[in-house]
Amino acid sequence: MVRTTHAAASLVIAALFALAAPTVPLSATQRAEGAWLLAPDAARPGDPVFATWFGLEPGFSGELRLLAADGSAKARARSFALPGRPQDFAFALGLADTLAPGAYRLELLALPDAFPLAEKAIAVLPRDFRISTVRLTAAASAARDDPDPRREEQAVRYQRALGNFDQAGVHAPELLHSPDFAWPLAGIRVTARFGDRRRYLSPAGKPAGESAHYGIDFGASTGTPVLSPGPGKVVLSEFRVLTGNTVILEHLPGVYSIFMHMDSLGVATGDSKLRGEALGTVGSTGFSTGPHLHWELRVNGTACDPEALVRKP
Numbered sequence: 001m002v003r004t005t006h007a008a009a010s011l012v013i014a015a016l017f018a019l020a021a022p023t024v025p026l027s028a029t030q031r032a033e034g035a036w037l038l039a040p041d042a043a044r045p046g047d048p049v050f051a052t053w054f055g056l057e058p059g060f061s062g063e064l065r066l067l068a069a070d071g072s073a074k075a076r077a078r079s080f081a082l083p084g085r086p087q088d089f090a091f092a093l094g095l096a097d098t099l100a101p102g103a104y105r106l107e108l109l110a111l112p113d114a115f116p117l118a119e120k121a122i123a124v125l126p127r128d129f130r131i132s133t134v135r136l137t138a139a140a141s142a143a144r145d146d147p148d149p150r151r152e153e154q155a156v157r158y159q160r161a162l163g164n165f166d167q168a169g170v171h172a173p174e175l176l177h178s179p180d181f182a183w184p185l186a187g188i189r190v191t192a193r194f195g196d197r198r199r200y201l202s203p204a205g206k207p208a209g210e211s212a213h214y215g216i217d218f219g220a221s222t223g224t225p226v227l228s229p230g231p232g233k234v235v236l237s238e239f240r241v242l243t244g245n246t247v248i249l250e251h252l253p254g255v256y257s258i259f260m261h262m263d264s265l266g267v268a269t270g271d272s273k274l275r276g277e278a279l280g281t282v283g284s285t286g287f288s289t290g291p292h293l294h295w296e297l298r299v300n301g302t303a304c305d306p307e308a309l310v311r312k313p
């Protein structure tokens, strides 16, 4: 497989966002011609895909599906109305890092009877991920296997927060037009990327499982301010056994940023934050081997690459 260069990937992402929404208001003629779907022609595994459907009946409820050649659905997203535009609806699809490259279709269905309204071709491009081997320290190994009774209730609360789909949660509508987020630290040093494959070894050197890294890690010293990358509402802010001090921000219905391993929490559930506002500080709490920030993005339950939201210079 050919490794896409970083510059080429950035161009692809910029093109995707350029196609994802119009930059000019819709004309009366376009309105009169009725509804149509605007979505990118191509995306990569791990990309969030934003699509907009114009000119539907106010109160519409629908679902956008990513269909493989065999007709199976590989991603789904529910519709949400855009503020002040009751006939226009958006969708945020999360493309899994494991999605095979190839030809796919986006299909728009009206709910509740799943009536097909439109479809559009979309190509999923190849993407390679870095592979590394990680030898666990005894402490990290113990943390992974820690039967702390708090873990179960924390997992329920965490999954409930990420599984929520609040039609009113449109805090960052600009994302539908272009990737306009900032990095969550003033100075960034990336130590691990989205999708990195990790093969774990036990402290004794035995195979101890594999995983994909579903966030971006930034090296930074303890106490460095963590900044909100874009507008959002805090839906969880608490200490968790595995992920340490953790903040979840809702950006769009079903679209969440997660910040892990923080030293201190500076926000409470229900707070609204704008880009650049402080969420807390960098630390090494939870299952962590040193001070760093882990930023993760979930799109309708699928882990996606947060870097896809960051404005390119």
Ligand SMILES: [Zn+2]
Pocket (backbone or CB within 6 Å): 192, 213, 215, 216, 217, 293, 294, 295
């Ligand atoms: Zn990480």
